[in-house]
Amino acid sequence: MAPLEWRDSFSVGNAHLDEQHKGLIALINLIDDANLTGPVLDQLQDYVDEHFRDEERLMEEAGYAGLPAHREQHAAFREWLETSQQAQRRGEVAALLRDGMQAYLKNWLVNHILVSDKDYAPHLK
Ligand code: FEO
Secondary structure, X not given: OOOOOOOHHHOOOOHHHHHHHHHHHHHHHHOOOHHHHHHHHHHHHHHHHHHHHHHHHHHHHOOOOOHHHHHHHHHHHHHHHHHHHHXXXXXXXXXXXXXXXXXXXXXXXXXXXXXXXXXXXXXXX
């Protein structure tokens, strides 16, 4: 897979959140190596714990009306992550897990970060 690259057009107008999103892109690029699915899943857990917390707090402080629906999308990501962690623990074929993770995370970038995250951007103070 060609490495994903950050573009300024991805920005949500908050440097801290942008850095976290850049970190996710770096993780997606690491998954090219099927041996790294385990460590990437561990780092995705940290990403979820820190980034979703920070992002939801900023949306809450901004009184963003789309927060409940956004939280639901974050919850769906958490469920996917838990399912992927279980597959990793079961020893699922690494290449299959890698392919599934790449597909899900690229879809998340396009349909969550570039749509749902961009939607709150004008509302952040
Ligand atoms: Fe940046 Fe809503 O995740």
